[in-house]
Amino acid sequence: MKNSLILVVNFGSTSIKVDLVEPNNGESQGSLSIERLGSGKAFFRINGSTPSVTPDNAVLSLQQLLPALLDSRRDSVCASAHRVVHGGKQFTTPTLVSERVLEQLDQLSHLAPLHNPPAITGIRLTADLLPDLPHFAVFDTAFHRTIPLEASTYALPRALAKKHEIQRYGFHGISHAFTIDQVARHLNVRSTDLKIVSCHLGGGCSVCAVNRGKSVGTSMGMTPLEGLVMSTRCGDLDPAIPLLLQKEAGYSVDEVQELLTKQSGLMGLTGGVSDFRDIEQAALQGDESCRQSLDIFCHRLLQSIGSHLAVLNHADALVFTGGIGENSWWVRQQICERLSNFGVQYSRLRNEIGIPSSEQLVSEVTSAESRLRVFVSRSNEAWAIAKNVVPYLNKSVKL
Numbered sequence: 168m169k170n171s172l173i174l175v176v177n178f179g180s181t182s183i184k185v186d187l188v189e190p191n192n193g194e195s196q197g198s199l200s201i202e203r204l205g206s207g208k209a210f211f212r213i214n215g216s217t218p219s220v221t222p223d224n225a226v227l228s229l230q231q232l233l234p235a236l237l238d239s240r241r242d243s244v245c246a247s248a249h250r251v252v253h254g255g256k257q258f259t260t261p262t263l264v265s266e267r268v269l270e271q272l273d274q275l276s277h278l279a280p281l282h283n284p285p286a287i288t289g290i291r292l293t294a295d296l297l298p299d300l301p302h303f304a305v306f307d308t309a310f311h312r313t314i315p316l317e318a319s320t321y322a323l324p325r326a327l328a329k330k331h332e333i334q335r336y337g338f339h340g341i342s343h344a345f346t347i348d349q350v351a352r353h354l355n356v357r358s359t360d361l362k363i364v365s366c367h368l369g370g371g372c373s374v375c376a377v378n379r380g381k382s383v384g385t386s387m388g389m390t391p392l393e394g395l396v397m398s399t400r401c402g403d404l405d406p407a408i409p410l411l412l413q414k415e416a417g418y419s420v421d422e423v424q425e426l427l428t429k430q431s432g433l434m435g436l437t438g439g440v441s442d443f444r445d446i447e448q449a450a451l452q453g454d455e456s457c458r459q460s461l462d463i464f465c466h467r468l469l470q471s472i473g474s475h476l477a478v479l480n481h482a483d484a485l486v487f488t489g490g491i492g493e494n495s496w497w498v499r500q501q502i503c504e505r506l507s508n509f510g511v512q513y514s515r516l517r518n519e520i521g522i523p524s525s526e527q528l529v530s531e532v533t534s535a536e537s538r539l540r541v542f543v544s545r546s547n548e549a550w551a552i553a554k555n556v557v558p559y560l561n562k563s564v565k566l
Contacts, residue, residue, distance in 0.1 A: 172196055174247040175549040178285045181370035181398055186549035190557050193550035199236040201228045206442055229292055247293045247302045248556045252282035254306030256332055261555045264290055264302045278390045281428055303556040310340025313381040337385035339367040343375045345551035346488045346544045353529040362479045364472055369489035370398040376475040384478045386471045396464045398441045401431035436460040443491050465501040488544040510538025
């Protein structure tokens with residue numbers, strides 16, 4: 168049907184995913200994925216084709232490849248929808264993009280330097296390519312607007328925090344919300360009947376406590392830098408460390424930001440390897456620094472899961488999603504084995520299989536005797552983003 172598809176553009180910290188989505192059923196009528204950006208090994212696929220080398224530059228890659236994806240489908244697209252990581256306090260619903268909105272998003276870029284700037288660029292590139300269509304921003308922070316005051320407030324002087332809007336915003340909200348909905352469907356219950364700890368593990372990683380469909384706690388904070396060990400981000404850090412680097416090592420503010428966001432995490436621990444697949448492979452081949460990095464990653468993840476289980480007091484399920492969450496049976500095994508005192512009894516075979524078929528979105532890896540059930544959920548952020556903008560499609564604007 169003409170004008171039935173939504174072009175969904177999702178800039179991650181190490182990848183770009185573009186899908187032509189039918190919002191009623193989530194079917195993709197075309198896809199483009201650009202992966203391993205920043206690793207020196209960037210490649211792309213169009214419609215699941217054999218991987219091909221692409222410039223290790225998000226903007227150049229998208230400029231070259233997006234027209235090829237659209238090709239003959241251009242007339243079937245009714246809008247574009249873009250994942251934007253940080254919406255601050257002002258953006259809590261899908262928003263029709265204008266120049267004013269882009270200016271406001273740019274003002275938030277310092278809070279998500281790996282994500283907001285390329286997302287803004289992606290919106291502009293798409294608007295130039297499809298100038299007559301409406302373009303929407305959908306925000307990762309929106310799902311976490313329900314986090315209570317005691318969980319979102321940092322112990323800083325109130326006037327200072329208010330002036331600079333310093334609070335816990337949380338991220339990966341689109342993924343967490345979709346995951347909770349899919350697990351509820353799998354269990355044939357309403358999401359408002361469940362308490363779930365959701366783990367989004369990819370280039371960026373976060374844990375979220377969801378109480379009856381609402382986010383009540385998450386590992387990421389004012390920016391996507393807080394929390395777990397990530398691909399190039401350090402996660403939780405003693406706040407004295409950046410001060411020491413500036414006072415004792417002579418780092419500038421910009422150099423500290425570069426270090427913590429782009430040179431730390433798994434990349435820093437391994438001495439230059441940031442892709443989880445490469446680290447797992449090297450660890451299997453005996454690389455000790457990679458093995459230690461995986462241990463550190465899992466230790467921090469276990470700590471965060473434990474604290475979010477405590478926030479909920481009781482949980483019906485623990486869910487893994489995202490590239491690592493879906494594909495690394497080893498990480499799931501490490502966590503499940505260490506949660507035996509919480510009632511987790513997992514099946515080694517089920518865990519290693521993960522999600523057995525491409526049509527299936529959710530699979531359980533625990534046995535019938537497990538008090539805390541553990542699931543793997545295939546993320547479909549493109550569908551989640553597309554569904555978010557459907558109620559707004561009667562509006563239009565040109566950039």
